[in-house]
Amino acid sequence: MTTSNPQPQPPALPDTPCYLNGEFTALKDAKISVMDRGFIFGDGIYEVVPLYGGRPFRFAQHMARMERSLAELRIANPQTRQGWQDIAMKLAADYALQQHTSPEKLDLLVYIQITRGVAPRDHVMLPGLTPTVFVMINSLRPVPPEQRAHGVACVTADDFRWSKAHIKSTSLLGAVLARQISADVDAVETVMFRNGVLSEGASSNVWVVKDGKVMGPPCDNLVLEGIRYGLIEEICREAGIGFELRRISREEVFAADELLLSSATKEVLAITKLDGKPVGNGQPGPVCAKLYAAYQRAKQAHTEQA
Numbered sequence: 001m002t003t004s005n006p007q008p009q010p011p012a013l014p015d016t017p018c019y020l021n022g023e024f025t026a027l028k029d030a031k032i033s034v035m036d037r038g039f040i041f042g043d044g045i046y047e048v049v050p051l052y053g054g055r056p057f058r059f060a061q062h063m064a065r066m067e068r069s070l071a072e073l074r075i076a077n078p079q080t081r082q083g084w085q086d087i088a089m090k091l092a093a094d095y096a097l098q099q100h101t102s103p104e105k106l107d108l109l110v111y112i113q114i115t116r117g118v119a120p121r122d123h124v125m126l127p128g129l130t131p132t133v134f135v136m137i138n139s140l141r142p143v144p145p146e147q148r149a150h151g152v153a154c155v156t157a158d159d160f161r162w163s164k165a166h167i168k169s170t171s172l173l174g175a176v177l178a179r180q181i182s183a184d185v186d187a188v189e190t191v192m193f194r195n196g197v198l199s200e201g202a203s204s205n206v207w208v209v210k211d212g213k214v215m216g217p218p219c220d221n222l223v224l225e226g227i228r229y230g231l232i233e234e235i236c237r238e239a240g241i242g243f244e245l246r247r248i249s250r251e252e253v254f255a256a257d258e259l260l261l262s263s264a265t266k267e268v269l270a271i272t273k274l275d276g277k278p279v280g281n282g283q284p285g286p287v288c289a290k291l292y293a294a295y296q297r298a299k300q301a302h303t304e305q306a
Ligand code: PDD
Pocket: 048, 175, 200, 201, 202, 203, 204, 205, 223, 224, 225, 226, 227, 228, 229, 262, 263, 264, 265
């Protein structure tokens, strides 16, 4: 009898609906050319948009960021905002149908990717290419209740990514290498510093709370301006919580009362351990609780408008 452990199997691709270059199809059937510049150069951009109550949340802001990313790559937007919304809603309806429910009852995540298109390999941005357009949909997996209740452990690393982090580029090797640093020690995110100054997480923004005030790095080329930047600022203004964007040193991060992560999937999530040291008293703090509650109210209000 053999006692060898079975090899870990890669997860199967879900049989979910997607959109590729004008066609709605199943994810497992969607294929692109090996000469797509997204594959050859990572020459593309993406967006990740949550849908609550069957409608995209903060859609105008996601579209505005996507337009900024496309402009940086000099790729013409292949759809209008309404066109993108129609594709997202059709995928949501098809996905819900597969689940024998309606989209209003699901929390969903739409992923949009646009690359420069297919061409012989040449670094130059060849004009006249037809962009490759891919959109897929998944259910939005909530943060596990245990992480929500107790916060998460993160580790720090140098931000060795490129200096155009404001582009939501599909060239994500830097982010993949950064994220693996935390994954290797069973931590949830890698908090990055450039020359001793806070930038962001591998796939999230990082916030520092000190003396009741929320602080984040400025929205320059060193961070991706998360859609939650604007939302957190609005929530702070409404709740009378101080809010400031400025350079934040490594020492300030380690002296924080609270640390938070934000992203489409994490919403706002407390970091309670950094490099093995407790943050504040080691439990999610009161500012995190206020921001999280207000975030849930914003989602609820969006759902009720549907
Ligand atoms: N990541 N910073 C980086 C580097 C990110 O990749 C993300 C999002 C954010 C937060 O942005 P937003 O609040 O708009 O989700 C900040 C997405 C979720 C991803 O790559 O899957």
